[in-house]
Amino acid sequence: MQLQEIWPAERRAFSFAHYSRGVNSRRTVADVLRTAQRVGTLGDRPIDEVIAHAQQFVDALDTAAHRVIDLGTGAGVPGLVIAEARPELVLTLVDRRQTRMDALRMAVNGLGWADRIQVLTAEVETLGEDAYHAGTYDAVVCRGFANPEITATLARPFLKNGGSLIVSEPPVFDPSRWPIELCTKAHFEPPVFLPGVVVLRATP
Numbered sequence: 001m002q003l004q005e006i007w008p009a010e011r012r013a014f015s016f017a018h019y020s021r022g023v024n025s026r027r028t029v030a031d032v033l034r035t036a037q038r039v040g041t042l043g044d045r046p047i048d049e050v051i052a053h054a055q056q057f058v059d060a061l062d063t064a065a066h067r068v069i070d071l072g073t074g075a076g077v078p079g080l081v082i083a084e085a086r087p088e089l090v091l092t093l094v095d096r097r098q099t100r101m102d103a104l105r106m107a108v109n110g111l112g113w114a115d116r117i118q119v120l121t122a123e124v125e126t127l128g129e130d131a132y133h134a135g136t137y138d139a140v141v142c143r144g145f146a147n148p149e150i151t152a153t154l155a156r157p158f159l160k161n162g163g164s165l166i167v168s169e170p171p172v173f174d175p176s177r178w179p180i181e182l183c184t185k186a187h188f189e190p191p192v193f194l195p196g197v198v199v200l201r202a203t204p
Contacts (some may be wrong), residue, residue, distance in 0.1 A: 054078035128157035
């Protein structure tokens with residue numbers, strides 16, 4: 001059964017009002033994330049740090065990538081930062097929380113990116129079985145999504161063979177989080193560790 005976040009009606013109205021107010025004047029992802037922080041859909045980490053961390057996903061993406069999906073996107077991190085840095089990409093931002101996705105959809109429209117960013121409220125487990133999404137992405141990105149085993153298992157169905165799974169890593173480097181056996185079982189090559197993220201290449 002799908003779990004949904006339940007907010008009081010007045011808080012939902014407050015959230016949507018903040019996203020829609022001045023939406024046409026919004027110019028940057030930083031503005032969107034500050035709004036998300038004000039309404040409580042993004043943590044209190046300084047926005048500059050949030051963006052700098054998301055930039056590590058950008059740096060890890062293949063230059064030839066075209067289609068990217070962000071699992072458990074929340075307020076749109078790292079997906080929105082990727083979209084701003086790589087305007088040629090087509091992105092799908094996914095989360096199961098309806099209220100957050102409604103707000104994020106409005107933000108994407110305000111940024112003028114609705115033609116290349118799809119915002120979906122869905123369970124990752126079932127979305128990966130959908131013919132439109134299964135095996136069609138060049139990269140999957142995840143920030144704070146789940147433990148390594150669950151992340152790899154749920155991400156693999158979205159990827160083309162040779163596509164990349166890019167996952168945020170804890171501040172303290174711990175390669176034991178991604179044992180070779182786990183990667184092989186989930187149909188990935190051994191992990192490659194880059195600043196702030198780990199990259200796994202999908203195998204048949």
